[in-house]
Amino acid sequence: MFWLHGGANEGGTGMSDLYTAGTLADHGVIVVAVNYRLGVFGFLAHPELTGESGHHASGNYGLMDQILALKWVIANIEQFGGDPKNITVFGQSAGAMDTGMLMVSTAKGLFQKAIQESGVPIGLPTALGVTEEAGKRFATAMGAPEGSGQIAYLRGIGGAELMKKLTAHEPHQRFGPDVDGWVVTKGPGAAFAAGEEAAIPLIFGTTTREFGGGGSPDMLRARVKEMAGELAPEVLNAYGLADGGKGTNDAVYGSVADQMAADVAFRCPSTAEGRWHTAAHNRTYEYEFDHAVPGQPLAIHSTDLGFVFGFYPKEGNLAGAYTAVDLKTADQVESYFTNFAKTGNPNGTGLPVWPEFGAAANYVKFTQGGTVEEAQDLRGAACKAYRDVVEARMKRGK
Numbered sequence: 001m002f003w004l005h006g007g008a009n010e011g012g013t014g015m016s017d018l019y020t021a022g023t024l025a026d027h028g029v030i031v032v033a034v035n036y037r038l039g040v041f042g043f044l045a046h047p048e049l050t051g052e053s054g055h056h057a058s059g060n061y062g063l064m065d066q067i068l069a070l071k072w073v074i075a076n077i078e079q080f081g082g083d084p085k086n087i088t089v090f091g092q093s094a095g096a097m098d099t100g101m102l103m104v105s106t107a108k109g110l111f112q113k114a115i116q117e118s119g120v121p122i123g124l125p126t127a128l129g130v131t132e133e134a135g136k137r138f139a140t141a142m143g144a145p146e147g148s149g150q151i152a153y154l155r156g157i158g159g160a161e162l163m164k165k166l167t168a169h170e171p172h173q174r175f176g177p178d179v180d181g182w183v184v185t186k187g188p189g190a191a192f193a194a195g196e197e198a199a200i201p202l203i204f205g206t207t208t209r210e211f212g213g214g215g216s217p218d219m220l221r222a223r224v225k226e227m228a229g230e231l232a233p234e235v236l237n238a239y240g241l242a243d244g245g246k247g248t249n250d251a252v253y254g255s256v257a258d259q260m261a262a263d264v265a266f267r268c269p270s271t272a273e274g275r276w277h278t279a280a281h282n283r284t285y286e287y288e289f290d291h292a293v294p295g296q297p298l299a300i301h302s303t304d305l306g307f308v309f310g311f312y313p314k315e316g317n318l319a320g321a322y323t324a325v326d327l328k329t330a331d332q333v334e335s336y337f338t339n340f341a342k343t344g345n346p347n348g349t350g351l352p353v354w355p356e357f358g359a360a361a362n363y364v365k366f367t368q369g370g371t372v373e374e375a376q377d378l379r380g381a382a383c384k385a386y387r388d389v390v391e392a393r394m395k396r397g398k
Contacts, residue, residue, distance in 0.1 A: 001341050002073060002111065003033040006093030006119070006302070009062060009176050010039040018318070023310030023330075027338040030082045032073055036065035040166060041159070043175035045128060046135035048151040057180035059131050063101055064183060070102075070110045088341040090115035092305060094176075096204075097121045100273065101177050103198040104191040105184050113344055115337060116204040117308065118301055121188040122269035123390060124176065131178040138173050142166070190394055192273050195280030201344035202277050203337070205287035205363075206266045206378075207299040209254060213261025217246050220260060227264075228389045235389065238381040252290075259382070267379050268386035274357050275387070285346055285354055286363035288378060291329050291370070294320030307333045307366075325370040332372060 003019055005012045014020075014033035025031045036042060045059030052058075074084040089111045091099045096119030103114060104121075139150035142157070142165055154162065166173070179187050191197050215223070221241050225232045233242060239256050240248030247256030271286070278284045289304040296303075306312055307330040312322045320326075336346035336354060346354045352372040355362040361377040377383075 001029050001031050001338070002070060002087055002089045003031060004036075004066060004089065004091030004095030004098050005033070006091065006095045007038070008174065009043060009094040009098070010174065012038070012094075018305060018311050018313065019309055021311055022306075024308065024334050024338070026310070027334050029338045029341050030077065030080055032069075032077070034066065034069040036062045036069070038062060039175050040138070040162065043131075043177060044135050044138070045131035045178055045180070046139065046151055047132045048148070049135070050128065050132060052151075053182075055180075055182040057128065057182035059128065059135075059175075059178045060180050060183040063098065063105060063107075063177055066098060066102060067105070067107045067110070067183070070107060074110065085112065086342070087111040088113040088115060090117070090337070090341075091119070092117035092308075093119045093301065095119070097124060098177070100188055100192075100197075101125065101184060103200070104186065104188045104196065106182070108198040111198075111200070113201045113341060114198070114203075115340070116202070116270070116273075117304055118206050118210060118266055120204065120269045120273045121177070122192065122273055123189055125178050125184065125187060128178050128180050134173070141169055141173070187394075189272075189390060192276040193391065193394060195276070197277065197280070199280065199282055201283040201285075201340065202274070203285045203287070203340055203346065204270050204274055205289060205304075206262070206270055207289045207301060207303050208252060208292075209258065209298045210262040210266045210301045212254065213257040213259075215257050217241055217244075217256070220247065220257060223260075228385075229392075231385070231389050231392060235382075235385040238385045253379075259379075263379055263382045263386065268383040269390075271361065271378055271383045272387045272390060275361065278357050278359070283344060284357040285340070286357050286361070286378065287354075288363060288365045288375075291326070291366050291368050293318055294322055294326060296320065304333070306330070308337065310334055328370050329366055333366065 005014045014035050019033045042062030043059055049058035077084050089099050096116035099114050099116050100121040144150040144153040224235045228235045236242040249255050253259045274284050274286055289299050292299045293303055306318045310330050313319045339348040340346040354364050363378055365373045
């Protein structure tokens with residue numbers, strides 16, 4: 001099991017105790033946690049970098065690191081007792097997005113299964129020309145001269161000093177993968193919709209709340225109209241915002257602003273990817289993680305990490321007084337994930353049945369009470385509206 005850590009492709013490390021000191025490997029797998037270049041060092045695109053490249057591409061250095069690490073695992077994992085032909089790439093947040101990127105990249109064929117926790121790349125990466133222009137603006141903001149010589153100027157700044165200058169500059173520019181024409185040749189949304197991704201078994205899932213949102217009903221309506229265009233009425237109706245409505249709050253998913261934020265960033269891109277992957281006749285499974293860290297009211301972004309790795313932090317946002325119910329949930333999650341890594345099917349002896357996603361969009365919920373419950377069509381109306389908008393935009397080439 002090949003782990004890609006989260007952190008917005010800007011921070012984080014695979015060497016955290018959270019990922020390396022838990023009980024996941026006790027379930028009969030080898031866990032490989034890797035690091036990769038981040039932020040400006042991992043994802044800066046610029047015309048001068050593209051010009052230097054024999055592939056006429058720039059910006060996906062972090063993904064290239066991940067691919068190189070995968071190749072290292074294939075070449076060496078037998079010496080650790082592993083199987084180079086049975087590799088599961090799994091990640092959370094940006095690591096999950098990168099997992100999806102690898103599924104539509106030159107890494108296809110290097111791994112046999114994938115797990116995405118709270119993150120998919122649908123709608124995120126941009127064309128090389130767009131990221132190159134962003135790279136030029138970044139270089140100018142860092143003091144580089146206009147025109148040629150910007151990369152030489154940036155290379156003359158020490159790494160630590162460049163990070164200091166970057167973080168001090170407002171707005172803080174962010175970097176991420178792009179469609180560079182070499183590592184990634186097609187937008188991931190379009191690739192999944194066309195069934196051109198890696199034809200491998202997939203698990204994907206989200207937490208109950210992920211990140212919250214804000215804004216008045218009028219502000220939300222304006223955002224929807226900007227994003228959805230002629231399909232705005234469908235979206236507004238899904239959230240109770242049509243005809244001047246105040247929005248429909250939900251006991252589980254929160255205010256309409258909370259719902260919309262998590263739906264647009266996490267839940268609906270994930271279920272769209274799941275539907276496309278299923279339509280391409282690939283085995284697919286979905287989960288929702290509803291079990292909060294002890295002492296916290298809700299399962300939010302990253303809550304699931306301690307339960308996936310069987311590690312229970314004593315400090316930080318995942319710290320809590322974990323009980324037998326929490327450890328039971330962790331053992332269930334670890335068992336499902338490692339069964340899947342071994343066979344492509346999460347089910348096993350002593351575990352509640354986890355149905356395939358299928359045409360009904362089945363999923364399982366890991367509940368606060370430690371049970372595993374079946375459900376269907378997560379956020380159905382809202383996510384259908386999201387898919388309609390995304391598919392309409394893809395048809396228009398946007």
